Amino acid sequence: MPICHTVKPSVRVLAVALVLCAAPLNTYAESRSEWLFFPAVTAVHRTGLPQGDELERNHIEPVLDVLGTGGLSSMTWLAEIFVSEHEQELARLNVGWRLNPQNTLSIGKFHNLQGYWNTQFNHGAYLQTAIDKPGVVDDSAPLPLHYVGAQMEGKLVQWGEGLLNYSLGIGKGAVMKNGLVSPDIVGAGKLGDLSLGLRLSYTPDETSPTQAGVFFARNKIPVENSNWTGITQDVGGLFANWESDPFRVIAELYVFSNKLEGSGAMASGNFLYGYVQGEYRFSPRSTALIRMEETGGTNNDPLLALIPDFELNKQLIGLRYDVTWNQAVKIEASHVERLDTSYRQVQIQWSAVFP
Amino acid sequence: MTRRRFIAALFCSLATTWLPGVGAVWANGMRKMVLVAARGSDLGRLSPGDTRKLFLGVPVAATPSNDPMHPLRNASDPVLEEAFLQKVVFMSRDAYERALLIRAMRGGGSRPARFDSETALVDALLADKSAVTYMWADRAAAWPNLKVVAELWQEN
Known part of the structure; x- marks a missing residue:
């Protein structure tokens, strides 16, 4: 079935409305707006999966991520719609006001503030060197990836060229229902409970991609279709992205503390998750990468029991070839361990950005 | 083109490239x-450093009201665009395209x-x-309703 036929009517209406609203703004020189289209097609082959597993052994998945950004005077807006055969999501929709040159206040739907990957790439397949996301930001992640509310961000301190940036968010997060379901602000509207996040990052130069930082989040997550009724989750961690051509290293460490309540019972658990990804650009258009993901202390964790699809450990190697400035072909091989099984997979992906 | 005109054109080209006085002009x-x-x-x-920031998407204010400047890319001359990316944006x-996409x-x-x-x-x-763009100085001089707000680069 064509992707456009699988999109929820509410998302379709909103997408059309956004495009119509943005188009007239382009006629004024003072306003800026543009739409970016990130299509990708991924072919996957898996071996070692048990019979009846939800994942398919051979699968081809086309996806499209549409990002709209714009501004008028001190106001900015951003909309992102992600469409695949299995998922149609208004991933982000927010409006911001530049209070002063240092600070911006926004309201709407955002990516949660944890770590590096979730705030940098998320659905933009072309922008990430790898095909696969780390497990902690994948669909089966053990923490909410979006929230609906308000976000304040800006510069905290400047030392010479170096900058300490902050992002502070508060709002409503995800609901646990066969995995964590992100909140919606159109359609039926599934809003979870309180989601609080703080992210601090240091960059040696405002234009440099190199950055390192810390983050903290508290998520209260209602649980549906289970004996548990609610989860209180505290997450903290570190992240870094270091780039010095032809090398790049991305690393993140997450510390989870979860408390589950329901039917007069209570259970708690803690675990660690981390990954390191190394990249080497061995020619102007070719990059090799390797990634190791590890989870520790997961024995009988009550939260992970609700998300058996979470990828605990993964070893991945891959190659990326940039065919043109806006198109890339990638190939990857990985070994994945989940709570319930393990398997191997090979993926080939074409991704691009237009215009 | 006759042989005499061709030789004259060749001489002028070499003169503008090699002769010290003419070359400086x-x-x-x-x-x-x-x-x-x-x-x-x-x-x-605006300094070349701030210009680099501006064209990499960092808000830069250069007006009394602190309104951010709007950078416009000049793709009318491929040599100019290449020189701008190499000598100013580095x-x-x-x-460069990737850095802008990631920021967006x-x-x-x-x-x-x-x-x-x-x-x-x-x-x-x-x-x-609030808009600015880069140009060769002689092209900028051809537009009387434009003013220079920074000198970005000069060939040695």
Whole structure:
């Protein structure tokens, strides 16, 4: 079935409305707006999966991520719609006001503030060197990836060229229902409970991609279709992205503390998750990468029991070839361990950005 | 072209390239890159470092009201665009496009508008008092309603 036929009517209406609203703004020189289209097609082959597993052994998945950004005077807006055969999501929709040159206040739907990957790439397949996301930001992640509310961000301190940036968010997060379901602000509207996040990052130069930082989040997550009724989750961690051509290293460490309540019972658990990804650009258009993901202390964790699809450990190697400035072909091989099984997979992906 | 005209054209080309006096005029007149804005704008002077930030998507204010400047990309001359990326932004074109896309994905706003026609570019500059673009100095001098707000690079 064509992707456009699988999109929820509410998302379709909103997408059309956004495009119509943005188009007239382009006629004024003072306003800026543009739409970016990130299509990708991924072919996957898996071996070692048990019979009846939800994942398919051979699968081809086309996806499209549409990002709209714009501004008028001190106001900015951003909309992102992600469409695949299995998922149609208004991933982000927010409006911001530049209070002063240092600070911006926004309201709407955002990516949660944890770590590096979730705030940098998320659905933009072309922008990430790898095909696969780390497990902690994948669909089966053990923490909410979006929230609906308000976000304040800006510069905290400047030392010479170096900058300490902050992002502070508060709002409503995800609901646990066969995995964590992100909140919606159109359609039926599934809003979870309180989601609080703080992210601090240091960059040696405002234009440099190199950055390192810390983050903290508290998520209260209602649980549906289970004996548990609610989860209180505290997450903290570190992240870094270091780039010095032809090398790049991305690393993140997450510390989870979860408390589950329901039917007069209570259970708690803690675990660690981390990954390191190394990249080497061995020619102007070719990059090799390797990634190791590890989870520790997961024995009988009550939260992970609700998300058996979470990828605990993964070893991945891959190659990326940039065919043109806006198109890339990638190939990857990985070994994945989940709570319930393990398997191997090979993926080939074409991704691009237009215009 | 007759042989005599061809030889004369060749001589002039070599003279402008090699003769010290003529070469200096060519360097001063042709190979100087400047940042320009509408003559009526109240934009102050900008350093090449701030220009680099501006074209990489970092908000830079250069007006008394602290309104952010709007960078416009001049793609009317491929040599100029390449020189701007290499000498001012210090990036290859691929790396520059990627940096802008990553910033847009992160919520850093739209990429600078890109103009293939110099006339359309100047029209956009004149319509937006906060807009700036880069040009060769001799091209900028040909538009009396533009003013130079920074000297970005000069060929040695």
